[in-house]
Amino acid sequence: DISHQPPEFVRQHFPTIHEKLLGLGIDMTKGPIPVVPAQHYTCGGIKIGLDAKTDLPGLWAAGECTESGLHGANRLASNSLLECFVFGEAAAKNILECWDTLDDPPAILAWDESRVTDSDEEVVIKQNWTEIRRFMWNYVGIVRTTKRLERAAHRIRLLREEVEDYYGHFRVTTDLIELRNLLECANLIVQSALSRKESRGLHFITDYPVTDPVARDTVLIP
Incomplete structure (x- = not known):
């Protein structure tokens, strides 16, 4: 809420957001701006x-x-x-x-795509992409529970099976590779969260709300 400042001050310092909010029917010179939490990138790894x-x-x-x-x-x-x-x-x-002193990159192996076809099912990739975003936000968001994390892990397993089946039948695309990478990242995040039986930093899990006295690394060891 910055409505305690003069309207001219607000318009001068925040012209872009002021104009954007007016288009949404919100006048930040007269009242507070509604906000919601947003995911903040990968947080390392x-x-x-x-x-x-x-x-x-x-x-x-x-x-x-x-x-x-x-x-x-x-x-x-x-x-x-x-x-x-x-x-x-x-x-x-x-x-x-x-x-x-850097070594040359290794030669890329010959790629055999004689047994795959161009996909007419690319909507599957878009659907899976959207699903990952949704369940990661809902199940692996700011406040976590073991139950929700386990639900996310289950969805990841199912999606990986779908993606591997798709990967084996159709020509590879950048969208498909990115989908596989998203699933790998999602799986690492969920497995790391499940292995941490405490709340620390931006990992808050209601099952284990207390922070352990000794910090333990989150890096997963195979």
Whole structure:
């Protein structure tokens, strides 16, 4: 609520959002703005060193996607932007230092698509994509329960079977690859959440509302 400020101040400082809200019938100069929580990206996952290097040869990472240790159990928006600058520069420096010693990428194997066809069922990909978004928001959102996480895990198993069947019959597309990646990420998030029997940072689970006295890493060990 910023209605305590003069209308001209609001219009001058927030012209875009003021105009957008007026189109929705909301005047932020006269009353509060309704808000809802939104998902905040991946909250890390790829382990890196101070040089932004991962344990996969030829891969460096920086920003929201990493687990650098700078954020503890929470992901703060402004901090993650600064992390992009710091680790982006670290990655560039390290790449330049070892550029001449990097191995050539391996040859890509010949691809046999003689037994697959172009798909006339691409609506399946869009449907699965939408379903992942929905159940991850509803079951794996801000407040979690073991029951909801188990429901999400069940849906992921079913969708993986569908996607693998689709993958084996039709030509590969970027949308299909991204769908597989989404499922892998969703599965890692759910399995990590199920393995953590406490609430910490932005992982709050009603079955285990207390934070353990000793922090334990979330990285899954096969």
